[in-house]
Structures are given as C-alpha cells and as structure tokens.
Amino acid sequence: MEAFKEAWRLFQEGEYFEAHEVLEGPWREAEGEERRFLQGLILLAAALHQAKMGRRGLRNLKKAEGKLQGFPSPYLGLDWQPLLQEARRRLGA
Numbered sequence: 001m002e003a004f005k006e007a008w009r010l011f012q013e014g015e016y017f018e019a020h021e022v023l024e025g026p027w028r029e030a031e032g033e034e035r036r037f038l039q040g041l042i043l044l045a046a047a048l049h050q051a052k053m054g055r056r057g058l059r060n061l062k063k064a065e066g067k068l069q070g071f072p073s074p075y076l077g078l079d080w081q082p083l084l085q086e087a088r089r090r091l092g093a
C-alpha cells in the first residue's frame with residue numbers, strides 16, 4: 001500500500017502529524033484488523049506529535065498500545081514496534 005510507504009517515510013523524518021494525515025484515508029476505507037492497526041498507528045503518530053510539541057501524549061499512547069496489542073511487528077510491511085518504543089521513551093511511559 002502506497003500510503004504505508006509514505007507514512008513510514010514521514011515517521012522516519014519525524015513528521016508525525018503528516019504521517020497521521022496520510023493514514024486517515026486508508027483508515028476510513030479499512031475494515032476489521034487492518035482498521036484497528038491503522039487506528040493504532042494514527043494514535044501513535046498523534047502521541048509522537050504531541051511529544052514533539054512538548055505536550056503530554058500519554059492518553060493517545062495508551063490508546064495506541066491497546067489498538068496495536070497482538071499485532072506482529074512488522075505488520076502489513078511496517079515495523080511499528082520501534083515507533084512505539086520511541087513514543088514510550090519520549091513520553092516517559
């Protein structure tokens with residue numbers, strides 16, 4: 001999926017808000033487990049964006065953890081586990 005590649009590039013560049021935006025469209029069209037996974041990534045992007053802006057993003061981080069729980073990393077070609085670890089580190093979780 002092209003959106004995943006673009007979102008991954010944006011995550012790597014620290015452009016979390018933009019990654020969130022790229023994933024919105026595919027999330028709206030997805031169903032089932034893929035939809036839950038995308039929602040987890042969107043929440044993770046929001047938490048990382050909040051951390052980047054110096055705000056607390058623990059609520060979004062906890063929601064992301066709940067959505068991503070049980071998915072392997074990588075999933076759908078995305079190695080998301082390092083992003084989760086980075087968010088935990090930045091937010092002191």
